[in-house]
Amino acid sequence: MKKTMYEKIWDSHLVVDAAGQAPLLYVDRHLMHEVTSPQAFEGLRLSGRKVRNPHSILATMDHCVPTKNRDLPIADPIAKKQIETMAENCLANGLNLYDMKNPNNGVIHVVVPEHGFVHPGMVVVCGDSHTATHGAFGALAFGIGTSEVEHVMATQTLPQKKSKTMQVVVNGSLSKYASAKDIALAITGKIGTAGGTGYVIEYTGSAIRELTMEGRMTLCNMAIEAGARAGLVAPDEKTYEYLKGREFAPSGQNWDQALAYWKSLTSDEGAEFDTTIVLEGAEIAPQVSWGTSPEQVVGVDGVVPSPESFADEGKRKACEGALAYMGLTANTKITDIPVDLVFIGSCTNGRIEDFRIAAEVAKGTKVAAGVTALAVPGSYHVKKQAEDEGLDKIFIEAGWEWRDPGCSMCLAMNGDELTKGQRSASTSNRNFEGRQGKGGRTHLVSPAMAAAAAAAGHFVDIRTL
Amino acid sequence: MEPYLKHESIAALMDRSNVDTDQIIPKQFLKKVERSGFGIHLFHDWRFNDDGSDNAEFELNKPAFKGAKILVAGDNFGCGSSREHAPWAIADYGFNTIISTSYADIFYNNCFKNGILAIRVNQDQLEQLMAEINANEGVCFTIDLENQQVITPAGNGFSFEIDPFRKGNLLSGLDDIGLTLKHEAKITEYEQQHKQNFPWLWA
Numbered sequence: 001m002k003k004t005m006y007e008k009i010w011d012s013h014l015v016v017d018a019a020g021q022a023p024l025l026y027v028d029r030h031l032m033h034e035v036t037s038p039q040a041f042e043g044l045r046l047s048g049r050k051v052r053n054p055h056s057i058l059a060t061m062d063h064c065v066p067t068k069n070r071d072l073p074i075a076d077p078i079a080k081k082q083i084e085t086m087a088e089n090c091l092a093n094g095l096n097l098y099d100m101k102n103p104n105n106g107v108i109h110v111v112v113p114e115h116g117f118v119h120p121g122m123v124v125v126c127g128d129s130h131t132a133t134h135g136a137f138g139a140l141a142f143g144i145g146t147s148e149v150e151h152v153m154a155t156q157t158l159p160q161k162k163s164k165t166m167q168v169v170v171n172g173s174l175s176k177y178a179s180a181k182d183i184a185l186a187i188t189g190k191i192g193t194a195g196g197t198g199y200v201i202e203y204t205g206s207a208i209r210e211l212t213m214e215g216r217m218t219l220c221n222m223a224i225e226a227g228a229r230a231g232l233v234a235p236d237e238k239t240y241e242y243l244k245g246r247e248f249a250p251s252g253q254n255w256d257q258a259l260a261y262w263k264s265l266t267s268d269e270g271a272e273f274d275t276t277i278v279l280e281g282a283e284i285a286p287q288v289s290w291g292t293s294p295e296q297v298v299g300v301d302g303v304v305p306s307p308e309s310f311a312d313e314g315k316r317k318a319c320e321g322a323l324a325y326m327g328l329t330a331n332t333k334i335t336d337i338p339v340d341l342v343f344i345g346s347c348t349n350g351r352i353e354d355f356r357i358a359a360e361v362a363k364g365t366k367v368a369a370g371v372t373a374l375a376v377p378g379s380y381h382v383k384k385q386a387e388d389e390g391l392d393k394i395f396i397e398a399g400w401e402w403r404d405p406g407c408s409m410c411l412a413m414n415g416d417e418l419t420k421g422q423r424s425a426s427t428s429n430r431n432f433e434g435r436q437g438k439g440g441r442t443h444l445v446s447p448a449m450a451a452a453a454a455a456a457g458h459f460v461d462i463r464t465l
Numbered sequence: 466m467e468p469y470l471k472h473e474s475i476a477a478l479m480d481r482s483n484v485d486t487d488q489i490i491p492k493q494f495l496k497k498v499e500r501s502g503f504g505i506h507l508f509h510d511w512r513f514n515d516d517g518s519d520n521a522e523f524e525l526n527k528p529a530f531k532g533a534k535i536l537v538a539g540d541n542f543g544c545g546s547s548r549e550h551a552p553w554a555i556a557d558y559g560f561n562t563i564i565s566t567s568y569a570d571i572f573y574n575n576c577f578k579n580g581i582l583a584i585r586v587n588q589d590q591l592e593q594l595m596a597e598i599n600a601n602e603g604v605c606f607t608i609d610l611e612n613q614q615v616i617t618p619a620g621n622g623f624s625f626e627i628d629p630f631r632k633g634n635l636l637s638g639l640d641d642i643g644l645t646l647k648h649e650a651k652i653t654e655y656e657q658q659h660k661q662n663f664p665w666l667w668a
Contacts, residue, residue, distance in 0.1 A: 015655045016648045021630045024645060026655055028666055036548065038498035049642070055667075064496060078496040085498045122666075129547040129571060143571050145549035146500075147578035147641070155645045157652055161628070193483055194541035194567055227544065229570050250665030258665045293483050314482045314540060321481075411492045411546075432487040432545060434510045 002268040004165050005232055006200045009140040009265070013123045015157055022159035027152050028122040029139075032059035032095070033108050034086040035413070036127030040150035041089040049154045051093045056156065058117050059090050059097040062107045063413045067376050067403035070100060076415070106379020106405040109133040109347035113217065114381050116246025120235040120262040125152055130347045130429065131230075132223040136216035137243070138235035138265055140200070143224065163229045166199040167273040170207035172281040177463045179357070180215035181349060181427065181446040183207070183279070184222035185287035189297040191277060196228030199274070202267060203233050207281030213242040214353040221348045222429055225294040234266040288334050288459055289431045289444040291322030296431075298334060300449065300461045306330030325433055326441050327421065335459050337443070340422040342373040342454040343436075344447050345403075346410035349427035350378025352385050354447040359391040361451035361462065367399035368457030374416065375400050376408040400454070412436045425453040466580045468638035469561065473607040474534035476564075478598040479524055482539035486572060489543065489551040503550055504557030529603035535562045537594050542583075543572025552579045562608050564615070566591050577631045578641065582610055584625045593621040610636060 003011070016024040037059070044051070051057070064079040066072075074080040083100065090097035098104040098111060105111070109130055118124050120138035125131060127149040134141035144158065152158055170183055188195075201223050203216075211219065216233045223231025240259060243249040250258040285299030296319070298305065307319040307330070323330065328337070344350075344358050355375065367373045375395045377383035383405055386392055392402045408416045410428035418424055418440025427450050431442040445453070452460040494506040511523045519526045525533075536555070542565040543551060552575045555563070563576065564584045576583040586594070597619045598604055607616040610632060616622040634641065645652075660667050 016651050020633075021644070022628070024648060024652075026652075026659065035495050039500045039549075042498070042500070047642070076496070082496045082498055119666075127547055127549075129545065131547075143547035145547055145552075145571060145575035145578060147549060148574065151642050151645065154642050155652060156656070157645055157648075159630070159641065159645065193544050194569070197541070197567060197570060227541070227569060250668065254665035254668055258663075261663070293485075318482060411487075413492050413495060430485075430487065430545060432485045434491055435487050438491070438510055 002271040004267040004271045004273060005138060005202055005234055005265055006140065006163070006165050009121055009123065010162060012121070022161060024157045025123060025160045026157055027125050028056060029118055029124040030057045030152050031108050031112055031124065031126035031128070031131065032057060032149070033063055033128060034061050034082050035063045036146050037089065037149055038082065038085045040127070040146045040153060041093070043150040044153055051095070051153045052156045054094045057095045058112060058115070059086065059095050060105060060108045060111050061086055061100050063407045063411065065100050065406040066414055067406045067408050067416060070404050079414070103380050106377070106382065107347045107350055107407055109221065110350050110378030110382060113137070114246070114379060116243050116249035119243065119249065119258065120239060121265050125158065129224045130221050132228070133217050133221040133347055135220035135223065135231040136213060136233050137239055138232060138262065140230055140232070142230040163200040164198050164274040166196060166201045166228065167276040168201050168203050169205040169276065169278045170203065170281050171205050171278065172207055173210055174207050174281045174284060175463070177286055177448065178284045179446045179448065180211050180218040182284050182287045184219050184225065185289065185294065185297045185444060186279060186284045187277070188222065188226045188294045189287070190279070191226055192295045193225060193293055194227045196223065196226040199228050200230045200232065201226070201228045202273070203231060208233060209236065212353055213238055214351040217351065218348055222294070225429055235262050286446060286449050286462055288449065289442070290326065290328060290334065291319065292325055292431055292433050293318065293322070294429070294431060294444060296322055297444070300334050300459060302334055304328045304330055304332045304334065335461055338423065338458045339371060339425045339443070339453050341418060341424045342371060342450050343376065343409040343424055343426040343428065344450050345374070345376030345378060345408055346428040347378065347407070348429040349447050350376065350382065350405070352382050354427065355382065355386045355391050356389070358447040358451040359394040361448050362398045362400065362455065363394050365398050365455035367454050371454055371457050373400040373454040374403060374409060376403045377405045379405045398455070409436050425450045425459065466638040466640065469580060469582055469610050469635040471607070471609045471611065472534065473605050475530060475532055475603055476535040476537050476594070476598055476606045477525055477530035477533035478595055479536065479538040480595060483541045483544055484538055485545035486543060486548050486551040487545055490548065490554040495548060495550055500553055501557065503554035504559070507554040507558040527602060532559065534560055535564065535606055535608065536560045537564045537591070537598060540566045542568050544569040547571045549575045549578070552576045552581055556581055564591070564594060577635065580635065580638070582608065582635055584615065586623070586625060590623055597621055
């Protein structure tokens with residue numbers, strides 16, 4: 001039978017498939033951060049169970065960590081306790097932790113690929129919905145809850161329901177000004193935040209093949225925003241090139257064996273997907289979200305829609321609510337929307353390529369009066385690489401703040417946040433109400449669009465620069 | 466986990482779709498290292514005014530919905546992050562049942578790990594339930610998981626589908642990990658084979 005990549009990975013990880021219970025899937029890699037793990041460790045302790053395979057785990061601290069003055073103690077006592085608990089749990093269980101002061105520290109989904117910890121064909125989990133990121137390597141990677149984190153620690157398996165398969169084809173090439181982020185937002189706009197529910201998406205087509213590994217990570221990262229369990233991109237030469245020589249990548253004879261296996265993983269010619277969506281790469285304009293859900297997006301040359309423009313009653317009501325929360329009037333041109341704060345970073349857009357692209361736009365500009373601009377690298381390695389290339393100077397000279405790595409304003413748990421009514425251009429992944437601070441208004445964009453908005457003080461169609 | 470028993474309870478209504486986990490439990494409450502005590506923060510930003518008083522506009526603050534165990538809500542409930550703090554908050558607040566047309570995958574899984582029955586209904590059924598609550602706020606529905614029935618005073622009752630594995634666990638209150646560990650021998654056998662097939666994963 002012809003199989004999709006998802007089906008191949010599923011079949012090779014099936015431990016038990018007995019009648020009357022959910023199939024048990026083997027887990028190769030388990031990623032951890034401080035927010036969704038403490039209660040899992042507690043559960044393990046209370047039941048007298050042990051971590052079955054400590055080597056399968058890589059942990060970092062990212063959600064609550066300060067992005068400046070890291071030498072000072074964390075001011076928030078509850079965050080401090082969470083950070084300390086993470087360190088204690090990792091030490092007690094013999095887990096590899098890149099703590100706040102470790103030179104490998106950063107956002108989990110940025111750090112893990114840097115070290116070659118995820119390979120094609122693996123099953124990867126983390127108590128974090130953006131685990132989907134690692135699908136960029138052709139690994140089946142998905143977010144789980146804390147009870148499941150405990151389950152994986154104790155058993156190295158998870159009861160799972162098999163997903164349906166969705167193929168998202170992006171034909172042709174992207175225009176020079178569109179990026180993986182714009183593809184992700186355009187897909188979510190097209191199918192909605194529940195459009196992928198119950199599915200694993202495989203991204204195919206020439207525009208996907210042309211993406212760098214960083215771009216593929218951005219794209220798969222936001223599979224969850226379309227409701228999908230995971231996103232996948234078939235591995236190719238770019239994948240192998242990226243992995244080769246990294247700390248946890250196979251080497252020597254193992255490399256040849258692994259490579260042969262990885263090459264066998266791609267979906268068979270003619271394998272059937274349950275559903276297929278097609279986009280034309282050239283038609284994808286730089287996207288800007290206007291509402292409080294990632295499906296509420298429009299091209300930068302568009303306008304804020306009116307509730308009446310939605311036939312569906314639910315969508316009409318959602319639009320009304322979003323406009324009220326966002327302080328926007330229907331039919332306002334996107335390029336007329338001012339911004340107060342610009343954030344470049346997160347597991348979506350906090351990689352070296354993102355800062356290179358943003359720096360290119362920021363070079364020689366000045367952050368507009370009244371605007372705060374934060375550049376928050378996804379990891380210390382990204383930070384160092386950027387500094388080696390002189391990108392930090394470009395940002396600093398343009399009036400940006402150049403910070404230490406962390407999740408920062410993506411979900412504003414560490415003190416970096418919007419105040420009520422403030423409006424951001426953000427390269428993160430969610431524009432939910434209050435996500436970046438209570439009453440804060442988030443517009444999701446690509447790094448280039450964010451950098452252009454910082455200089456202009458409002459959104460700019462970067463195709464006209 | 467407490468076994469899920471047949472019960473008759475007030476059904477509260479949230480007539481909104483795409484209710485996301487950032488609303489269910491806003492990020493400022495995710496820093497605790499315990500599982501308990503999240504109920505007081507459920508829907509915090511919608512539920513409370515800036516001065517900390519109850520927001521009278523927010524539906525769950527209606528006196529008629531006080532003590533509700535059943536939450537009837539719009540499509541795609543629980544979208545967004547994987548935070549299990551969301552079902553912890555929902556359960557701690559007092560809900561043990563959610564009725565909607567669809568749920569985000571991770572949230573749906575998380576509910577069942579915490580004794581919450583998430584029932585999927587079709588659009589017509591949801592609209593009927595919503596209309597019945599709107600016409601009679603404080604109305605009680607009966608949930609009979611054993612027989613997979615929702616029963617309402619106006620006779621809008623219907624049966625619902627549920628995975629037998631999830632149903633069994635809820636009814637018995639059984640721990641998933643214990644069930645999986647019954648397969649210990651098979652896991653070990655798989656692991657041995659896995660090491661042979663993929664030696665580079667274990668190097």
